[in-house]
Structure formats: structure tokens, C-alpha cells
Amino acid sequence: MNGVSSSVSEIDSLIKGLKSDQTDAEILICPPATLLDRISNLCRETPVKTGAQDCHFNASGAHTGDISADMVADLGGSYVIVGHSERRADHGETNEIVRDKAKAVSDAGLTPIICIGETQAEREAGQTLDVLDTQLTNSLPDDLSGERFVVAYEPVWAIGTGLVPEITDIAEAHKFMRDKLKGLGVENADDVRLLYGGSVKPGNAKDILAVENVDGALVGGASLKAEDFLGIIFPS
Numbered sequence: 001m002n003g004v005s006s007s008v009s010e011i012d013s014l015i016k017g018l019k020s021d022q023t024d025a026e027i028l029i030c031p032p033a034t035l036l037d038r039i040s041n042l043c044r045e046t047p048v049k050t051g052a053q054d055c056h057f058n059a060s061g062a063h064t065g066d067i068s069a070d071m072v073a074d075l076g077g078s079y080v081i082v083g084h085s086e087r088r089a090d091h092g093e094t095n096e097i098v099r100d101k102a103k104a105v106s107d108a109g110l111t112p113i114i115c116i117g118e119t120q121a122e123r124e125a126g127q128t129l130d131v132l133d134t135q136l137t138n139s140l141p142d143d144l145s146g147e148r149f150v151v152a153y154e155p156v157w158a159i160g161t162g163l164v165p166e167i168t169d170i171a172e173a174h175k176f177m178r179d180k181l182k183g184l185g186v187e188n189a190d191d192v193r194l195l196y197g198g199s200v201k202p203g204n205a206k207d208i209l210a211v212e213n214v215d216g217a218l219v220g221g222a223s224l225k226a227e228d229f230l231g232i233i234f235p236s
Contacts, residue, residue, distance in 0.1 A: 040076025051079030202231025
């Protein structure tokens with residue numbers, strides 16, 4: 001819940017920063033729904049794609065205040081984040097709700113980014129992999145091939161706190177997710193992009209992105225400023 005009209009200038013700065021460099025990274029901005037149309041228009045014919053932070057699991061209906069995946073597509077978005085830890089905590093979203101949302105996104109021809117991750121209490125209890133197992137198993141729609149969805153691992157205790165797991169912990173979690181996807185019979189499981197999210201910033205992005213099975217980052221606070229986001233896209 002960050003961003004008003006004046007914030008759009010940061011997107012201009014991001015696009016200008018990309019013109020002077022070359023990257024094969026896929027770059028995605030998921031702004032508030034109030035800005036999605038404007039930012040999608042601004043990003044046309046640029047390397048930057050757009051998406052939404054959430055959607056309803058129904059395509060339409062009496063759901064005042066919600067938006068559907070079709071609405072996201074209509075505004076130029078191509079991705080939707082589902083199951084973010086803040087949605088799970090603040091709105092009581094279960095794995096089953098996340099699964100239904102991911103299916104709705106896929107049915108609309110968009111790509112769901114399915115978020116999973118453990119709390120501090122679960123981590124301290126040694127339950128990290130158990131939590132990832134349960135959330136991944138129950139948040140994933142049936143019959144999705146590896147090219148049609150993204151999984152983001154975001155340890156809840158690391159979001160916005162400045163705390164980051166050890167590189168070995170990130171590697172363990174991402175390997176577990178890759179192996180779990182294969183165990184679930186996901187077609188082309190090696191093609192599923194696995195993102196790490198949680199206090200990613202220019203100073204640690206290079207090390208995190210070098211970890212095996214880390215295919216990208218789900219960036220929070222550091223994406224609000226073009227300079228910081230560019231420092232992650234082009235880590236030094």
C-alpha cells in the first residue's frame with residue numbers, strides 16, 4: 001500500500017536507467033491497483049512488465065472492493081501476486097484460497113506468483129521446510145506446467161526488517177522447493193522460476209541471486225526507489 005500519482009516519476013527513472021544498460025532479466029512492477037493502468041501504459045514498448053498485488057478468485061460478481069484477474073489483464077498486467085504473507089496474515093487467506101486465486105490468474109491467461117514462507121516462530125521451531133511443504137502442496141493448482149507460474153519464497157520474519165537468512169538457508173529452501181515441485185509431478189519443474197523475497201537490496205542482491213535455484217527476487221521496499229531497484233537489477 002505504497003504509491004500515489006507523484007510516485008510514477010520513479011517508473012520514468014527506472015525506464016531511463018534501463019536504457020543505458022543491457023540486461024536479460026525480466027523486470028516486473030506490481031503497483032497498487034489504482035496505478036496499474038497508468039504504469040502499464042508507461043511501460044509499453046519497454047523491458048518492464050506490470051502486474052497486480054492480488055485479485056479475487058472469482059472472475060466477476062458481488063465482491064465490492066475486489067478486482068478480478070480479467071480486470072488486471074484489461075489494465076495491461078501480465079502477472080498477479082497471490083498468497084503474499086501480508087494477505088495470509090491480514091486477511092486470513094488460506095492455502096486453498098491462494099490456490100483458487102492462482103487458478104483464476106492462470107485461467108485469465110496471466111502468470112501467478114505464488115508466495116510461501118515461514119514465520120519467526122515456525123523458523124525457531126525448526127518447521128521451515130514443513131511449512132514450505134504444506135504451503136506449496138496446497139497453494140498450487142493442478143495441471144500447471146513450469147512455464148505458467150512462479151513461486152516466491154519469502155520468510156515472513158525477513159520482510160521489511162533488514163534481516164536476511166544465511167545464504168546456506170536460502171539455498172536449502174530453494175532446493176527443497178525445486179525437489180518438491182518435481183515430487184508433485186509438475187511438468188517442466190526445472191522451468192519454474194523460484195524467487196527469493198525478504199529485505200533484498202543492492203548490497204546483498206548479487207550474493208542472493210548467485211544461489212543455485214534462485215531465479216530472481218521479489219523486491220519490497222527497495223523497489224520503491226528507482227535507484228535502489230536498478231542496483232538490484234544490475235548488482236555490482
